[in-house]
Amino acid sequence: MKTNLFRPLAALALATLVLGSFGGCTNPKFVRVQPWERTALADYTMRPDRDPLETTMAEHVYFSRESASGGRGIGGSGCGCN
Amino acid sequence: MPYRHKISIASLLVLVCFASAQAEIQVGDKFPVLDASAFEGGTPASTTGLVTLVDFWASWCAPCKLSFPVYAKLQARFESRGLIILAVSADENQAAYNAFVKKEAPPFATVRDKSHQLASQVKVPAMPTCYLLGRDGRVRFVHRGFHGAETDQELRQEIEALLAEPLPQL
Numbered sequence: 001m002k003t004n005l006f007r008p009l010a011a012l013a014l015a016t017l018v019l020g021s022f023g024g025c026t027n028p029k030f031v032r033v034q035p036w037e038r039t040a041l042a043d044y045t046m047r048p049d050r051d052p053l054e055t056t057m058a059e060h061v062y063f064s065r066e067s068a069s070g071g072r073g074i075g076g077s078g079c080g081c082n
Numbered sequence: 083m084p085y086r087h088k089i090s091i092a093s094l095l096v097l098v099c100f101a102s103a104q105a106e107i108q109v110g111d112k113f114p115v116l117d118a119s120a121f122e123g124g125t126p127a128s129t130t131g132l133v134t135l136v137d138f139w140a141s142w143c144a145p146c147k148l149s150f151p152v153y154a155k156l157q158a159r160f161e162s163r164g165l166i167i168l169a170v171s172a173d174e175n176q177a178a179y180n181a182f183v184k185k186e187a188p189p190f191a192t193v194r195d196k197s198h199q200l201a202s203q204v205k206v207p208a209m210p211t212c213y214l215l216g217r218d219g220r221v222r223f224v225h226r227g228f229h230g231a232e233t234d235q236e237l238r239q240e241i242e243a244l245l246a247e248p249l250p251q252l
Contacts, residue, residue: 034198034201034202034206035172035206035207035208035209035211036138036140036172036195036198036201036202036206036209037172037198038140038142038209039140039142039173039174039175042140042142042143043142079140079142079143079144079209080208080209081143081144081145081146081208081209081210081227
């Protein structure tokens, strides 16, 4: 009885270990920048609209190629505040 | 090493992994002990028997800047009745932290959680987040983010309610 139970339990433990080890790579709950670690993301240089000239030129390219302007999302950096 | 021992060790490792993935602090939970050795910028005052507002902030967080004047007003209004405010910074950059504190000159205790020890323990869900603790040290209200006058009004009502509660039997 003891031997019969040991093998399935061992297999279950091994499977849990493998899933726990490798599943973490794809689970956003485990792999994410925590709110208190966003110093670099909140930096001014991370703003996509930090250079007005570049923004204007990019808008012009979008307008020319896609016949669309504006609607590129909202401003702000990556701190995720609030 | 016997096969059985290997399995036991592997199981133990899995358990440790899952145990370390703790959930964030919720309403009703006991707030972690404020360990002075983990902080920089002064020792947190004793919070025993007081209503405590613990705010997690950072100099790079825009809403955090807006929250400081509001906390200063709360401190001025409720300090004499038993409110203590502790602002815990998650700044990695000490110079940025110092500049912010110098500019804002908050009248409440401000410390830097340099190794993110407390922030990791609490699992702060957003910046800023403030935890309002009752006189028994348990989390009674959590405010994710700072939403100006709305948050201010809510905090005032909650602090009034908590201060009206009797002192716990220690």
